[in-house]
Amino acid sequence: MSEIILRQTLPSEAQEPKTLVEGAYQRLRRDIIEGTHAPGDKLRVEHLKEHYDVGAGTLREALLMLVTDALVVAQGQRGFRVAPISLADFEDITRTRVLLETEALRQSIAAGGEEWEAAIVAAFHRLSRAEQRLADHEQGISEEWEMRNRAFHEALISASASRWIRHFQHILYQQSERYRRISLFRQPIARDIHAEHQALFEASLARDATRATSILTEHLLRTLDAVRRMPADFFNGKGTGKP
Amino acid sequence: MSEIILRQTLPSEAQEPKTLVEGAYQRLRRDIIEGTHAPGDKLRVEHLKEHYDVGAGTLREALLMLVTDALVVAQGQRGFRVAPISLADFEDITRTRVLLETEALRQSIAAGGEEWEAAIVAAFHRLSRAEQRLADHEQGISEEWEMRNRAFHEALISASASRWIRHFQHILYQQSERYRRISLFRQPIARDIHAEHQALFEASLARDATRATSILTEHLLRTLDAVRRMPADFFNGKGTGKP
DNA sequence: TTGCTAAAAAATCTCGAGAAATGATCTTGA
DNA sequence: TCAAGATCATTTCTCGAGATTTTTTAGCAA
Numbered sequence: 001m002s003e004i005i006l007r008q009t010l011p012s013e014a015q016e017p018k019t020l021v022e023g024a025y026q027r028l029r030r031d032i033i034e035g036t037h038a039p040g041d042k043l044r045v046e047h048l049k050e051h052y053d054v055g056a057g058t059l060r061e062a063l064l065m066l067v068t069d070a071l072v073v074a075q076g077q078r079g080f081r082v083a084p085i086s087l088a089d090f091e092d093i094t095r096t097r098v099l100l101e102t103e104a105l106r107q108s109i110a111a112g113g114e115e116w117e118a119a120i121v122a123a124f125h126r127l128s129r130a131e132q133r134l135a136d137h138e139q140g141i142s143e144e145w146e147m148r149n150r151a152f153h154e155a156l157i158s159a160s161a162s163r164w165i166r167h168f169q170h171i172l173y174q175q176s177e178r179y180r181r182i183s184l185f186r187q188p189i190a191r192d193i194h195a196e197h198q199a200l201f202e203a204s205l206a207r208d209a210t211r212a213t214s215i216l217t218e219h220l221l222r223t224l225d226a227v228r229r230m231p232a233d234f235f236n237g238k239g240t241g242k243p
Numbered sequence: 244m245s246e247i248i249l250r251q252t253l254p255s256e257a258q259e260p261k262t263l264v265e266g267a268y269q270r271l272r273r274d275i276i277e278g279t280h281a282p283g284d285k286l287r288v289e290h291l292k293e294h295y296d297v298g299a300g301t302l303r304e305a306l307l308m309l310v311t312d313a314l315v316v317a318q319g320q321r322g323f324r325v326a327p328i329s330l331a332d333f334e335d336i337t338r339t340r341v342l343l344e345t346e347a348l349r350q351s352i353a354a355g356g357e358e359w360e361a362a363i364v365a366a367f368h369r370l371s372r373a374e375q376r377l378a379d380h381e382q383g384i385s386e387e388w389e390m391r392n393r394a395f396h397e398a399l400i401s402a403s404a405s406r407w408i409r410h411f412q413h414i415l416y417q418q419s420e421r422y423r424r425i426s427l428f429r430q431p432i433a434r435d436i437h438a439e440h441q442a443l444f445e446a447s448l449a450r451d452a453t454r455a456t457s458i459l460t461e462h463l464l465r466t467l468d469a470v471r472r473m474p475a476d477f478f479n480g481k482g483t484g485k486p
Numbered sequence: 487t488t489g490c491t492a493a494a495a496a497a498t499c500t501c502g503a504g505a506a507a508t509g510a511t512c513t514t515g516a
Numbered sequence: 517t518c519a520a521g522a523t524c525a526t527t528t529c530t531c532g533a534g535a536t537t538t539t540t541t542a543g544c545a546a
Contacts, residue, residue, distance in 0.1 A: 018319035019499070046527060055501040057300050060529085064307040070410075076261035077507060079528060089406075096407040099346060163332075164339040167313075168411050262529070289497060298531040303499085320537060322498060 024052045024062035032071050032082055033178050043072065043080040069174055086235050087228065090179045094224040097172045101220070102213040104157035104165045109209045112159030117205060123148070123155040124201045131194045146177065152197065156204055156216075176223070183227045191222065267295045267305035275314050275325055276421050286315065286323040312417055329478050330471065333422045337467040340415045344463070345456040347400035347408045352452045355402030360448060366391070366398040367444045374437045389420065395440065399447055399459075419466070426470045434465065 017023035028048075031037050049059045063080045066072035073083050108116060127148040134145060150173060157166060196219045203212035260266035271291075274280050292302045306323045309315035316326050351359060370391040377388060393416060400409060439462045446455035 021499080022319070044527070045529095056528090057502090057530095058500060061304065061307055061499095064304055065310070067308070068311040076265070077528070079508095092405050092407050096405060096411075099342065099408075103342060162335050162339060164335050164415065165342075168339075172407065264529080287497070288499095299498090300500090300532095301530060304529095320498065322538095 020054050020058050021061045021065070024054050024059055025065045027052060028062055029066060029069065029071060029174075032066070033174065033181065035178070035182060037082045039082050039085040039178070041082045043082060045079070069171060071174065071178075085178065090176070090227050091224060093172050093175050093179075094220050097169065097176065098217050098220055100165050100169050100172070101153075101157060102216055104160040104162060104169060105204065105213055105216055106209045107161060108157050108159035109204060109207050109212060111161060116155075116159035119155045119158055120152070120201065120204060123152040124197065127152045127197060128194065131197070135194070146181075150177075156200070179227055180223060183223075183230055191226070196222070263297050263301050264304045264308070267297050267302055268308045270295060271305055272309060272312065272314060272417075275309070276417065276424065278421070278425060280325045282325050282328040282421070284325045286325060288322070312414060314417065314421075328421065333419070333470050334467060336415050336418050336422075337463050340412065340419065341460050341463050343408050343412050343415070344396075344400060345459055347403040347405060347412060348447065348456055348459055349452045350404060351400050351402035352447060352450050352455060354404060359398075359402035362398045362401055363395070363444065363447060366395040367440065370395045370440060371437065374440070378437070389424075393420075395444075399443070422470055423466060426466075426473055434469070439465070 017026055028037075037043065043063060045056050045059050045063070049056050052059060052062075054062075063072055063074070067074050067080075071083050073081050075081070127145075130142070130145045130148045134142065153173065154166075154170070157169065160166060196215065200212060200215045200219060203215055260269055271280075280286065286306060288299050288302050288306070292299050295302060295305075297305075306315055306317070310317050310323075314326050316324050318324070370388075373385070373388045373391045377385065396416065397409075397413070400412065403409060439458065443455060443458045443462060446458055
């Protein structure tokens with residue numbers, strides 16, 4: 001029953017859009033996360049409606065749905081904007097993720113059954129394959145990797161009984177995706193992400209909660225460090241909304 | 244700057260509605276929290292538009308805003324419903340609140356300055372007056388008490404640097420308000436809430452993080468216990484949507 | 487009575503046009 | 517030259533009506 005809440009509150013991207021609003025919502029969300037619409041940008045309904053080929057009211061509803069994900073901010077009588085970004089915001093996101101995700105992982109390790117084990121084995125396998133392909137081809141982050149990385153992280157905490165933590169984790173993951181894409185694109189880091197994932201996977205499967213949560217924490221903080229090392233002017237003009 | 248995010252993402256009820264959508268949103272939210280629209284109820288746009296005296300599209304947008312608060316769930320081509328309730332959900336809400344709110348309180352106690360102290364002193368004073376009035380008149384929970392209780396809890400964590408934790412706390416507080424109103428209305432409990440608040444207030448002002456968080460945790464868990472003691476059939480027919 | 491099919495009713499979703507508000511441009515005066 | 521005010525264009529907000537989809541009702545046969 002309550003399962004429905006999260007399904008509806010957070011339509012995952014794999015879901016087929018049942019309505020025009022949902023379709024516009026999904027495409028808009030992707031364009032925001034990928035940076036097509038830059039942080040702080042104004043989202044004018046009149047302009048966007050033709051690009052996404054829907055009516056004005058429909059587009060407004062899609063924008064409202066993105067407010068739920070905190071990817072768009074609405075201001076009274078002054079329309080919509082892409083949510084701004086800042087280093088302070090990403091630090092906050094990461095710390096809050098550590099708090100929520102380690103707790104959820106602890107719960108998963110304590111409560112997870114065979115289905116949970118099978119799920120993380122499968123998700124890790126799929127992620128490993130994608131990471132191997134990336135290593136072979138020396139390319140940047142791919143759409144495929146992003147989806148499988150998300151699936152792996154969500155599988156790890158899927159046995160947690162707390163739907164609310166999973167709900168908030170989902171929102172925060174989307175947020176960090178914006179930062180990660182931008183930072184990894186600009187400054188590919190020398191970092192063995194696969195090894196981190198492997199260690200996290202093994203500790204979780206071994207039911208070693210202490211080790212697993214500590215690995216997860218470091219895993220998240222390393223991405224924060226990467227963003228910290230971005231050029232100082234990186235966030236200038238991105239978050240204020242003032243060009 | 245980012246302050247704007249939360250202001251816009253979570254228009255507090257004290258804010259004047261700048262638009263018809265916001266007005267409908269605020270009234271709808273109050274009616275859901277107060278139980279006028281019961282959990283699981285279908286929210287038919289055609290019926291509600293005349294009651295709230297707005298157009299269909301406007302009401303749809305207000306409903307979408309309530310999805311952000313997780314007070315309403317939207318299902319593809321099948322309209323809107325009031326989010327269901329259940330004991331398991333309230334347990335989840337409470338545990339997640341403990342996790343987030345104790346962390347935020349720790350941060351506040353560590354980082355709060357004079358303005359923070361002044362804010363909680365003022366909020367506690369206002370709350371105490373309301374509680375005294377309630378004790379004198381032997382009445383149930385009043386609108387005034389609800390607002391001041393919320394203000395007190397938000398003031399306690401207002402010095403936390405984490406906007407995200409405060410954002411999630413705000414959502415969860417609204418959720419628990421639904422449960423608290425229903426349970427307190429049906430079964431007024433013999434419990435000295437004022438004493439709990441006073442102890443919480445004093446420990447916070449004394450910067451005793453350990454004691455303050457422990458009091459806060461018990462404070463929240465006591466309300467959970469009260470809901471647990473509700474009649475067994477209390478949640479029947481409320482959350483499933485099937486009468 | 488039960489179960490299936492089909493029509494009818496209701497509700498949701500979608501769009502385009504009009505009203506209100508915001509922001510930009512230009513003029514005027516010190 | 518700068519500041520303040522007025523006019524105009526853009527944008528947001530709002531509504532009502534039409535097109536789809538879902539749900540209910542009615543009919544018929546087993």
